[in-house]
Amino acid sequence: xxxxxxxxxxxxxxxxxxxxxxxxxxxxxxxxxxxxxxxxxxxxxxxxxxxxxxxxxxxxxxxxxxxxxxxxxxxxxxxxxxxxxxxxxx
Amino acid sequence: xxxxxxxxxxxxxxxxxxxxxxxxxxxxxxxxxxxxxxxxxxxxxxxxxxxxxxxxxxxxxxxxxxxxxxxxxxxxxxxxxxxxxxxxxxxxxxxx
Numbered sequence: 001x002x003x004x005x006x007x008x009x010x011x012x013x014x015x016x017x018x019x020x021x022x023x024x025x026x027x028x029x030x031x032x033x034x035x036x037x038x039x040x041x042x043x044x045x046x047x048x049x050x051x052x053x054x055x056x057x058x059x060x061x062x063x064x065x066x067x068x069x070x071x072x073x074x075x076x077x078x079x080x081x082x083x084x085x086x087x088x089x090x
Numbered sequence: 091x092x093x094x095x096x097x098x099x100x101x102x103x104x105x106x107x108x109x110x111x112x113x114x115x116x117x118x119x120x121x122x123x124x125x126x127x128x129x130x131x132x133x134x135x136x137x138x139x140x141x142x143x144x145x146x147x148x149x150x151x152x153x154x155x156x157x158x159x160x161x162x163x164x165x166x167x168x169x170x171x172x173x174x175x176x177x178x179x180x181x182x183x184x185x186x
Contacts, residue, residue, distance in 0.1 A: 009110055011110055012110050012113065012114070015110075015114050015117075019117065019118070019121060022121075023121060025175070025176075025179075026125050028175060029168065029171050029172045029175055030125075030128050030129065030132060030168075032171050032175065033132070033164070033167050033168045033171045034132050034136070036167070036171060037136055037164070037167055040167075041136075041140075041163065041167065043140065043156075044137075044140055044141075044156065044159045044160040044162075044163040044164075045159065045163070046159060047163075047166075048163055048166040048167065048170070053166075053170055056167055056170045056171055056174065057170065057174045059171075060171055060174040060175050060178065061174065061178060064175075064178055
């Protein structure tokens with residue numbers, strides 16, 4: 001089963017897929033924490049107050065909404081107009 | 091990080107090919123280290139920006155206290171974002 005090398009091993013294949021997915025999640029958490037810190041954090045205090053925490057939660061949701069919005073609109077633009085650069089001249 | 095790369099040779103010595111279990115464990119360790127480094131790098135950047143004004147000859151007491159609090163708040167923020175993102179993903183999956 002392993003004669004072709006490690007990539008033929010189904011156990012390793014699954015491991016790679018699972019770890020890749022975990023890593024994509026981690027990377028996005030790093031990125032969103034970074035971006036949302038700029039938007040939500042004033043002076044660091046002795047604890048995260050509820051208003052700041054709410055800001056972070058909203059920030060995550062709106063960030064994902066933004067990402068989906070961009071993908072959807074890009075898809076619409078390309079379907080209707082044929083290229084992004086055409087729609088950008090509006 | 092270099093020392094983790096050079097460990098790959100030790101597993102291959104016995105059988106001529108790598109034991110999948112060993113590979114998986116080593117990869118997990120490398121991933122964990124990379125994530126810790128990323129966290130530390132971003133935390134240092136944010137807390138330097140928030141806590142250190144015009145750089146003096148050393149970090150004074152108020153700067154050190156600020157950095158300590160900032161580290162804890164950054165971890166709180168990271169955990170909050172992680173939970174919120176996880177919830178959102180689960181909600182999206184439930185929709186499918």
